Amino acid sequence: MALLQNIKPHTKSVTAIGVKKTCKEYVITTASADSLVRVYTLPLTLDGEVTEVQTLDFSPQMMEAVAIAGGSEEVDGEVLIALAGVDTRVHVYGKKEKGGTFERLRRLKSHKNWIQALSFHEASPTSFFLASGSQDATIHTWKFSLQKDSSTVGGASSSTVHGGAKVELTEEEVLAAALDSMTFAFSSVSGRFQWHSHLVEIQQDAALIGHEARVTGLAWVPEGDDVLLLSTSMDRAMFLWQQQEGGAWDPQLRIGEMGGSTGNIAGFIGCSVTSEEKGRHLLAYSHNGAFHLWRKEAGSSSTLYQPLTVTGGHFKEVTSLAWHQSGEYFASVSKDQTARIFGCWKAQSAWVEIARPQVHGYDLQDCAFVPNCGNRLVSAAEEKTMRVFDAPKTYYERCHGVMGMEVPSLEGDLPITANVPPLGLSNKAVLGGQWEEEQNREKGSLDEGRDSVVPVGDFSTPFSDPPVEEDLVQRTLWPEMQKLYAHGNDVFSIAVSPSGEWLASAAKATSSAQAAVRFWMEDKDGYRHAAVAPAVHDLTVTSLSFSSDSRFCLATGRDRSFSIYSPSSLGRGKAEVKVVVTKAKAHKRIIWAGDFLSLPAEEEGTEGEEKKGSGVMRIVTVSRDSTVKIWDVQVQSGETSEVASLNVGDAVTAVGSLKCAPGVFAIGKEKGGVTLCKYTKARGIETLTELPQHGRAVKKVRFSPSSSASLAVVATCSDDHSVLLSSVSL
Structure with a gap:
């Protein structure tokens, strides 16, 4: 799959898209909250530019549903475009003559509330069915019949060409319909209009009543010589409707939620259907970013649909x-x-x-196993506590x-x-x-x-x-x-040591007292608050990370400084935290993240030196000032020196190191880029390769513990709502 062209014609969110392949070209229609509907064409070969052919202005209303029909050689490649939205009407657009512009040919009125779904079914090149779904919880179907001879247009019929097809249901009729097989059938002609070289006659076919909340999605399902209609609603149900003799529609089956606890399932907002050799698949999607998929085996006479697993993910940052x-x-x-x-x-x-x-009931901010x-998982949200789960x-x-x-x-x-x-x-x-x-x-x-x-x-x-x-x-x-209470503000970052002995946490802060890093010690029941680190930072600590041996904890802050702490147990659930180093104004702007780098074997101290606490630590920090910096820290004296710096041309928002490969780390950027880098004394910071990029700012970069010095697996997450996994050879 490749991106053909990026089109940004609207000034507000796009509410609906319709695409139709005709005998001449692709016709694309988009509707937006800016009250505009734009019509485009694209060559069938897909090698040309998308061309805007017309803009329709519905101010101050907006359209929320689009459906397109026609396009066959029998109608000379022309299309009918149905639009609907907040004005409770279906607007039918087409060209009255060849080479003309799109005009409103008909306006259909039958719903009591906003229309959110439209779908065309082409029974033949000259016979269309249109279904509309509304916030009034009903579905209405319309039949379009085309005649080549247009001589009857005009005269006595001319008044119907410009009038509105309006079929109003009384409360008694709606109630009767609900009690009588959930449908209400019509047979009267609702209007006629001239389209291109055809006379089109519209007949309202039926009103389908069965959903308990607004109808959000519609899709037609071919079934041999028959046709079914699939509908979704905010009532968390999906109906498959079948037309009976006499024109009435009955629900063949209902799938989805049937009551009880539904967690954060807010209902379905759209649907699609496929009929394949492996069986029919019904797909619905919901407000929480999830897809719901069901399948019926090919050739099965049963109406049983089995749920299937679908790839999913988060629906916010x-x-x-x-x-x-x-x-x-x-x-x-x-x-x-x-x-x-x-x-x-x-x-x-x-x-x-x-x-x-x-x-949760709060936005989640950080997590650690x-x-x-x-x-055992620890999570931190925009609240003053952390929660521990098993x-x-x-x-x-x-x-x-x-x-x-x-x-x-x-x-x-x-x-x-x-x-x-x-x-x-x-x-x-x-x-x-x-x-x-x-x-x-x-x-x-x-x-x-x-x-x-x-x-x-x-x-x-x-x-x-x-x-x-x-x-x-x-x-x-x-x-x-367990719940962990200590902070006076919302928790912003946490980290757990590789040994599991220590948990460090920091909260949003506007003062040095609020910015203090707290250390928790593991005990038989979970974690116990053990110590508050000496005040070093003046603003929020943006990231925390432990060294591989669990002896040191690196903190970076919004105040452009970083610090390294050394926690040690005093027994009986108490601890002492020493500041090994603090570096003020390490960058020109906010330091978003930092991590410890592995040292080459020739630079590591001897076993005796490590026991004495001497040796060198190497860390990497990244900042909004677009720089990546490498620092060497003398453990015993706390002396810190900048050994390398690289300007990458974009604010750097995340960094993670590969512990099994000396000097290897990956950075994430504000515009979504992810770059694999390596530091050596001889060459400084080198860019190894670009990894798959996100669409917005990268928030975390983490290497899998199963990575090796020759093959690394890295996960990145972003404000674009996604998590990307990449495998890279070193």
């Missing part, structure tokens, strides 16, 4: 990520208020979402089934999963007995009035397959084991 020490999977957190875990599905060699440990502690039994089973990982014995009191109480804010562990109880409760065998956790029920897919979206939202939470 991804703020941080962290690898598990095994290198088999990583966690990412986002402003969409979720923490997600991604791993490699061995059967398909594809990275998929394995679990969603946390669905705790090494040597199974699967993986439940179902996660280990999923890791074994999907990723083929060896898992520890799952006997004992390990929670089955986690859930959120009806009025709670924390993930509570669900033990084996509760799990069985909730399964029975969801099946209706227990008293519905009992106050317990929200039911979780059975998984939709076996543990050998990745979970589908419904399972991710409701059944893959991790139990919250």
Whole structure:
């Protein structure tokens, strides 16, 4: 897949796009919140420029749905464009004569509220069906019949050419329709108009009533000689409608959410359908950035559709990520208020979402796995606390089934999963007995009035397959084991030492007292607050990272300075934190990130020197001033010297080092670029290669612990809502 052309014609968000391949060219129509609709053409060979042919202005209204029909040789390649939006009408545009411009040929009125979905079905080159879906929770269908002879236009019919096709339903008719097979059929002619060399007769076909919220998506489904209509709604349901004898439409099946706990599933906002040799696929997508896919086997007479796994991700800025020490999977957190875990599905060699440990009420800011502690995850959000989670039994089973990982014995009191109480804010562990109880409760065998956790029920897919979206939202939470309180402001950055012994945290700050880094010490129940580092920074500490031996912690700040701390245990849950070095005004602007670099063997101190605390540390810092700097720090004296600097021409927002390869690191930039670099004393900072880039600022760069000195795997996350994985040979 390649980008042909980037078109930015609108001044506000694009609300709808329609594309039609005709016998002459591609016709592209875009609608926007700027109240404009633009029509483009593109050569069939795809090797020419996209040409804008006309702009339609609907000020002060805006259009939210587009559908295009026609384009065959029978109609000389001409098209009809249907537009609809906030004015509750369907506007039909076309050319009255060959070579002319698009004009409004008809305006159809039947809905009571905004129209958000349109879809054409071409039964033949001269017979079209148009479906419209609205916020009034109804779907209306229209039939367009084309006649070559246009001699009847004019005279007595001329008044209908310019009038509006208006069919109003009374409240009694709507209620009767809802009680009578969920449809209301029409047979009257709604109007005629001249289009090109054809007379077009419009007939309102039916009103489909069944959804409980606004209709957001429509798609026609060929079924032999028949045709079905697929619809999605904010009621979290997808209907497949079939027209019966007499013209009425009945729902053949309903799939999607059927009530109960839905987590953050806000409803479907669109749909699509395919009919392939492997079976029919129904696809819906929702506000939380997720795709929902179902499949029916080819040739099956059953109406049963099975849910399938779909690649997903975050739907807002991804703020941080962290690898598990095994290198088999990583966690990412986002402003969409979720923490997600991604791993490699061995059967398909594809990275998929394995679990969603946390669905929070605040934007998540940072995360870190705790090494040597199974699967323990620490997250920080825009609140004053950090939360610690442990993986439940179902996660280990999923890791074994999907990723083929060896898992520890799952006997004992390990929670089955986690859930959120009806009025709670924390993930509570669900033990084996509760799990069985909730399964029975969801099946209706227990008293519905009992106050317990929200039911979780059975998984939709076996543990050998990745979970589908419904399972991710409701059944893959991790139990919250601990809350860590200490900061007076929202937590901004955290880091866990490679040994797992130390957790460092920093909060948003406007003073030196608020900017103090806090250190937490591991104990049998999790982490305990052990010490506050001496005040060094004046503003927010932007990043924290530990050295490979867990002895030192590097902090970078908005005040253009960096510092290195050395925590040590005093026993009984207390610790002492010493400042090894502080470097003020290390850059001209904000230092966004820093990390420790591995030293070549010839530069490392002897074992005796390390025990005495002597030797050299090498660190890398990156800044908004577009520079990357390498520093050597004398451990014993704290003397710091800048040994190399490189201006990369763009603000640098993230950096991560490859611990197994001396001097190798990757940087992320404000415009989305990612560059692999290497520092040596002889050559300074070298650019090795450019990695796949993001569309917006890169927030974190992290190498997988499974990387080697010859082959590295690096994950990057960005404000463009994405996480990218790259494999690079060194």
